[in-house]
Amino acid sequence: MNEELGIILETTSKILNKHVNHKLRQNIDNNNSDLINLWSEIEQLGLPKIAVKDKFNGSSLPLSTTLPIIKLSNNIGAPIPLSETILSNYILSESDINPPSGIITYAIDVKNLKIIGNEISGELISVPYLNLTDKIVFITEIEKTKTVILIKNSGEDKELKKNFLSEPRYNLKLNKCKILDIKPINLRINFKHLGAIVRSAQMIGSMEKILDLCIDYCSQRKQFGRALSKFQAIQHQISEMAIELSASSAALSTITNSDDLYKNKKDIAILKIRAGAAAGKVIAISHQVHGAIGFTQEYELAYFTRNLNSWRNDFGNESYWEDLLGKDFLENNNQNLWEYLT
């Protein structure tokens, strides 16, 4: 498995490094042939269906194994919905729906959904990359059963949501939209848990890149006659970033190495808390040490920090998971803290 993963990582890295540059990130649309070419190579490698079951022509790898690939993709800063497609396909496949080919995305949240017959109306909130695909997966409760729904968006009322993102994201109003497939969801874990894991891996990949950008920039940029990196005040700021990043990576490695993701709900909460908190510090420090150049579109730092701002709020921010984790412990009356931790 490790060897197989190593080969996939190496190939993915080659493809991404060949295609991704900062110009590509500034035109994320399906009229951008460079982006389409990149995606078709990713698809040839089989990444979109890497966690999909054999019977649906997937590679059947556990979702935890895909995290290093997702992390890599966001370390290089590929402006493609790889994590969205991998996760959507995984959920469909686990719920026994054959995932369609091509890009597919999900709605992070839903509102006021109504199903009549084979049609659905309501609102889908925060749908990433809807400009590149018309296929959307989302999860809702129907008569107390968690249900996964796959639709094809046919030019409905979509609104580009103005938020922190460098990546496109939309809200969508459905008006009697045709349902392509609908099944009870077959997961022992919430969609929110899965999203939290994936977003954390993306944040960590991006923070690694940001740390490298800071080190490079501060080593080259001279002020007062010496490189910024020679100032102790700057060194300590960057060390602080490295400390935050190392703690987040440690939390991620617990998840990546787990035999059964579903038994690790506590560790998922810890991961999202840790990565989200680190992202806050990394955003602040990286911009501080870069000065004004980091505040431009032309330089790539902001692409990464804007994504961090968005991902740390997706699928529950730190407070959400802290509260959940705190309650999980406090409401379990039989254990003292040490027993709970060990």
Place this chain on the structure above:
Amino acid sequence: MSKFNFPSIKETNDLSNLRKEVRNFITKSLNHKDFEPSADAWVFSASPEFSKKLGSMGWLGMSFPKKYGGNERTALERYVVTEELLASGAPVAAHWIADRQSGSQILRYGNEEQKKSIIPKITAGECFFAIGMSEPDSGSDLASVKTKATKIENGWKLEGRKIWSTGAHIANYMIVLVRTSPASENNRHEGLSQFLVDLSLPNVSVKGIPDMTGQRHFNETLFDNVILSEDALLGVEGKGWSQVVGELALERSGPERFLSHFTLFESFINEFKNILIKSGSKLIGKLIAELQTLRRMSFSIASMLQNGESPETQAAFVKELGNKFEKTMVETLREFSNIIPLYEWPSQLQNLFEDATLRIPSNSLRGGTTEIMKGIIARQLGLR
């Protein structure tokens, strides 16, 4: 960043069983009133009797070779035992330094005679050590030490003073970092050596320095032309710096860097659980997340040590993050006194809280300051 990875290590069933064994032992000791849980127990709370008991259980010098009285268990097993002891606030200060770092230094650099005579006593909990690094004029700038050893016929003459030597008043030995030759112009790290000094030798005097809480653990240790035998030199003459750096990985990476005040945290939660459920779950969850992450990182380092790696930089990460966690924890509890005023806390909890509040500033000084930790990390990042 790949060089700062903390691979995830799973706790095996054997380790969990060992954990239970230690926990049962602690419960029994508490029932017999063998000790009173205290804050910062690995620095402040020394009990030679308790250390001896741990020795008889096979929980000191756990990873040392059997031929020197050790138990040949893994660094991960030692990790589990130390965690349990710290979490219960047990009086482990007497043996702490010998078990954590001095024993390993002797096994690595000592001669056969030293190993045979000292290591079995460490594992039995009958031989204690103090650290001989800082001096009145050398704190963070450790390479500037002035204590010196001069070669004499059949041995060495030791002259100088060490300070902040925690526990030297009950310790049998100190591993002392000294100059054996002047620093070269471009490398201050040359010419340093480590000596294994018997504190009962003539011309060694240990003078207590009360700390700001009024307690005695600090000392100033004076070496007034102490005559040392030839074999008091530990390791290689002039290689003291690289030896001491290895020792610091053992010193900085352990769970004492984030469990020093765990007894306070746990007692606080037990006392106020019902109120915390209503209004404090977020704060408790945040602290749990940080503590659990630190445990994983420190456990991961134990595994690196077991594999013979030298995780000095990783140790700096754990130390810095651990110190910060403890400060945040105490601060979080302080803010809670807005809901239940401090004077309404049970007196034992008040004491733990006040002790912790006073002692917290020393966390990020002892074993290397925050500034030194960040400097080490910056160097590894290529910034220095």
